[in-house]
Amino acid sequence: MNKLEVLKEMYPEDVYGYSSALTEKEVAILQNLRHELETRVRPILIDSYENAELPREEILGAFAAARIMDHPDLFEGREDKWKAREIYNTFLYLELARFDPSVATFYTVHGGLGYNTILIGGSEEQKEKYATKVRTMTGQTCFALTEPDHGSDIAGGLATTAEFKNGEWVLNGEKRWIGGAKTADFIPVFARDVADNKIKCFMVAKGSEGLSVENVEHKIALRIVNNGHITLKDVKVKDEDRLVNINGFGDVAKIFVFTRVDVAHIAMGTAAGAFNAALRLTTDREQFERKIASFQLVQEKLATMQANVAACIAYSARVAELQEEGTAKMFNSSLAKLHNAKRMRETVALAREVCGGNGITYETEVARFFTDAEAIYTYEGTHEVNSLIVGRELTGIGAFL
Numbered sequence: 554m555n556k557l558e559v560l561k562e563m564y565p566e567d568v569y570g571y572s573s574a575l576t577e578k579e580v581a582i583l584q585n586l587r588h589e590l591e592t593r594v595r596p597i598l599i600d601s602y603e604n605a606e607l608p609r610e611e612i613l614g615a616f617a618a619a620r621i622m623d624h625p626d627l628f629e630g631r632e633d634k635w636k637a638r639e640i641y642n643t644f645l646y647l648e649l650a651r652f653d654p655s656v657a658t659f660y661t662v663h664g665g666l667g668y669n670t671i672l673i674g675g676s677e678e679q680k681e682k683y684a685t686k687v688r689t690m691t692g693q694t695c696f697a698l699t700e701p702d703h704g705s706d707i708a709g710g711l712a713t714t715a716e717f718k719n720g721e722w723v724l725n726g727e728k729r730w731i732g733g734a735k736t737a738d739f740i741p742v743f744a745r746d747v748a749d750n751k752i753k754c755f756m757v758a759k760g761s762e763g764l765s766v767e768n769v770e771h772k773i774a775l776r777i778v779n780n781g782h783i784t785l786k787d788v789k790v791k792d793e794d795r796l797v798n799i800n801g802f803g804d805v806a807k808i809f810v811f812t813r814v815d816v817a818h819i820a821m822g823t824a825a826g827a828f829n830a831a832l833r834l835t836t837d838r839e840q841f842e843r844k845i846a847s848f849q850l851v852q853e854k855l856a857t858m859q860a861n862v863a864a865c866i867a868y869s870a871r872v873a874e875l876q877e878e879g880t881a882k883m884f885n886s887s888l889a890k891l892h893n894a895k896r897m898r899e900t901v902a903l904a905r906e907v908c909g910g911n912g913i914t915y916e917t918e919v920a921r922f923f924t925d926a927e928a929i930y931t932y933e934g935t936h937e938v939n940s941l942i943v944g945r946e947l948t949g950i951g952a953f954l
């Protein structure tokens with residue numbers, strides 16, 4: 554394989570060549586993933602979006618066939634047996650999100666939020682029990698933190714309760730917006746222990762008595778992902794299924810250091826997907842007997858989109874390096890999410906604009922990126938919440954209240 558040639562063809566938007574840090578084996582896995590997604594998911598993508606249906610088997614089948622989390626090549630010479638290199642993770646998200654933001658989001662609740670919760674919160678036995686199934690795609694997971702009455706203020710406001718009674722935990726409360734919840738095999742649910750007021754995490758099995766999951770209907774964005782409204786009524790969980798290393802919101806924040814930058818990567822990929830689709834259409838379609846892309850006003854928009862995507866890749870790749878070194882902090886993840894989400898929002902709007910009427914049909918791809926961007930802008934900390942985290946670091950003044 555001529556790695557640099559392959560990468561130039563796979564990711565032409567990566568104009569500064571950050572992807573050159575990938576190994577040939579990592580590139581081969583991403584190539585294979587692309588093949589699997591194009592074969593299994595592309596043919597049903599638009600219908601799934603319009604019908605708000607999750608093609609779970611096809612998506613998990615593509616992930617499993619390419620072995621995106623557990624391919625032995627990802628762990629050659631690596632001490633960490635659970636997680637591949639962060640730079641691979643960055644381009645995995647670019648690959649997924651530029652294909653489709655719903656597919657990337659479905660992955661992030663499973664292989665990002667859910668998986669990191671188990672790795673950070675679980676004992677060795679709990680990791681073997683749950684993380685092994687997640688990485689082989691034999692068990693689907695998600696991440697149930699936010700609630701109908703508590704989104705941005707979840708750290709202080711979390712209202713779902715856990716009570717230890719007769720040797721087991723009893724959970725009561727509601728969760729909202731939980732990606733993948735309806736189909737998940739095990740749901741990490743965060744609840745406040747009534748005995749010590751600390752936030753803890755419980756692995757709730759699909760079909761548990763007292764657990765019900767309804768999909769949030771009529772969404773304008775990420776229509777392929779099912780977002781669950783969960784109700785827990787006296788749901789019982791064994792003590793062995795409480796993740797032992799989550800004992801307060803500080804431990805939840807440790808998960809976010811990793812997962813918030815994953816969403817920065819999704820914003821990067823969404824911007825790239827919209828930009829590529831716009832480039833295709835404007836270099837193909839003619840008006841006034843000339844390619845649309847030949848007009849100066851259109852080229853200015855293409856240049857702005859390219860600059861945005863290049864800046865997003867730079868942010869993502871650098872935070873990935875810091876994570877690999879073990880020095881990344883919440884500030885880095887929040888800044889990257891804030892930056893990439895803002896640049897993504899501008900990029901998808903410009904992409905839709907230069908596609909004209911074709912930009913509002915799913916046929917030209919841009920429309921899906923345009924609507925999905927709105928959800929990505931909101932989840933994993935809104936623009937305002939991430940600004941407040943960055944602001945607190947810059948000034949030493951917490952301004953959340």
Ligand SMILES: Cc1cc2nc3c(=O)[nH]c(=O)nc-3n(C[C@H](O)[C@H](O)[C@H](O)COP(=O)(O)OP(=O)(O)OC[C@H]3O[C@@H](n4cnc5c(N)ncnc54)[C@H](O)[C@@H]3O)c2cc1C
Pocket residue numbers: 662695696697698699703704705706729730731732733775780928929931932933934935936937938952953954
């Ligand atoms: C598609 C999607 C998928 C999601 N997936 C998951 C998931 O898998 N698991 C999960 O646990 N959660 C998930 N969420 C929830 C997500 O994390 C919340 O939507 C997000 O934290 C914002 O909360 P909220 O929607 O309740 O908005 P609110 O908190 O009601 O905020 C509304 C507005 O007020 C602003 N605001 C709030 N407080 C302040 C303040 N102090 N200063 C300035 N402005 C403020 C916000 O920035 C926002 O603009 C998902 C959400 C969406 C939309």
